[in-house]
Amino acid sequence: MRRIEMSRLIVLMIILVLPLFSFGAEPVKMKYALSLYADEKGTGLNQPEGIACKDDRLVVADTGNGRLILYSLQGGEPRGGKEIKLPQIVYPIRVKVNSKGDIFVLDEKLRKVVRLTSEGTFKQYLELGGLPTESMIVPAGIDLDGNDNIYLLDILLGGRVLVLDGDGKVQRQINFPKEYGFITDLAVNSKGVVFLTDGVKSMVYSNAKDPGVFTPITGIMKEDLKFPSNIVADTKGMLFISDKNSGGIVAVGQDGMFRNRMLSLGWNERTVRYPTQLCVDKNGNLFVADRANSRVQEFSPLQ
């Protein structure tokens, strides 16, 4: 009899504790750290759309001024702010930095990827070799994996992600998912898993299940994410997504689980207007290109 009572008690405990595990994913929380408004000479940012963090460096694509700004990160705090203004870059919208420090810039007007040295000297326009089908591409997004492979979002030809080696030779392509709305950006995590944001459907896709096929990892997130425009993957299994039109950043686990919606639309610090590219530094600090507020904001993780 006592045995039966005990087993009932155990069943009851399981029933009570199970929901705690099911819904136990902690919401991601960030606190405001600082804002960047200018380069080292005090020239103000103008509608910056791109931002990249790598080791101790922060690169900002100051889109409205047609230039890049290089900062050094000291204890997560940006210092300096060297201007890189080149005739080969007209309208930079996204930036990435590889393990060697080379800077990759996506130029919207030229519709080309520009490769610079770590010091910001022009190296080359990225030439694609060994394209599997057509030679025309329209790059709309870029990311790099841990091995410096380049992932390009090509919105032409029905849409695809082109995976290139470090020299720009095409290794493979992954077609956009079936019945997508409009793919706005891509992100690659440390394991080489690719994530896509769909601006129209407010969804995230990944190729985690099958490297050659994108499948949704979230449902339609219209309630929390009006128009996802940019995405970044950190090293701790998290995705951060800019909600451009309604001003906010949404955190989603790389498994697709919603983890939080942060910030709101506004002009003051701690608010954003039309946020675009995001990056996460090695300490987990999140940098946001706060485009319409012509600044960059940094947020630190709250443990």
Next chain:
Amino acid sequence: MNSRISAVIWALAAICICFASPLYAAKANKATKESTENTFHLKPGAQQKVCLTCHADFEEKLKKPFVHSPIKKTGCPACHSPHTTNFPKLLAANVSTLCLTCHKGMLPPGASSTHKVAAEGKCVLCHDPHSADNKFNLRKSGNELCYSCHTDKAATIKKVKFKHQPVEKGCVTCHSPHSSSKAAHLLKSDPPALCKTCHQTDKPLFIKQHMNYPVAGSRCTLCHDVHGSDKAGMIYNTAHPPFANKTCNLCHESSNAPKPLALKKIGLELCRGCHSKTVNEMLSKNRLHWPVLGKDGCLNCHGPHASPLKGLLKDTPVRLCGSCHADTIQRQENSITKHQPVKDGMCTSCHSTHASDNELLFAQKSVIEVCQQCHDYSKHATHPIGAKVIDKRNKNLTMQCLSCHRAHGTEYKHMLPTATVSELCTQCHVDYKR
């Protein structure tokens, strides 16, 4: 032992609940059914007459050729309770569900399209629940009934030069009045299947008229206005010149090619052949509307053959832009204060839809210039704005209209981003903050 008894009691209670709910449902159905019988135990012959002693005007009405069958059978209590109900006009149930108790199959679940009025239970908009001069108790005969709501369509149909015979015959030739299980727009089936019920696509004349291209499987309504048009062949009033001139091979492979409907080039490159000036101008701008560069290029928004709309647009601007920017359209719909150009779907009043050098694809460099097209700032307020007035909240910004308003609306008055004016002003004028 006690616990065993309590378990049995709980189990019995669960079983009771499971079984009782269908019984309650059955009872409710029975109650509805009874309303069509002599529920009120009226004297023989009194059912049709007792109400008319007061509602005398109905006596004349019920002489019309088509009387609702429950009235003939049971009289007014079929739908009305003579004493008290919870519903208006002493109806036995809510008007949105009352009709469906007898007319169950009108709105089948999973229908591809449903007539909004039917879905909302507004049956009486089309049907007279008592009697009518028209079959099915319709309030008006034929197309006149549909035209009483669809006035725009009626006006077009009446004035077009080339009329479509089935439309003349009646809207219900192609449309189901309540719902369609097969197609959108209440169509009895999707084009081209629907059109093929009259038009034989294998006839030499049909093939010749379509320049020998295999269009039998194409959607006819992409080119033809089935409600009539001023152009021969009922082509939509705005026709793409290569299409109107029957020079299909400017864009498509020749009709005898292995894939005759295939396009000669992809995306923007196809249109560039003729529209090089527009395309080059577009590509010279800093910012491009990304869909322009997608696989379908211009065809994302423009029809390649014909359209009822200016610029060969595929749909009205508000619906077309809203197909991607639904959140922006929604914001306006939820806004207390409506911004007229947004309300009217005139997105192009402020934005260049192809490309622009300016933020948010604005047509002008300065936001103030954009707004000044309609608003005279000097009559609006005395707050300083312009390139020389720095926004106190952010030294990289200058004051302009969007410093205080959101052009697509907010949940607050005057498209302000805050609930109160003081809340907004004190963002800059912090000294006045209380």
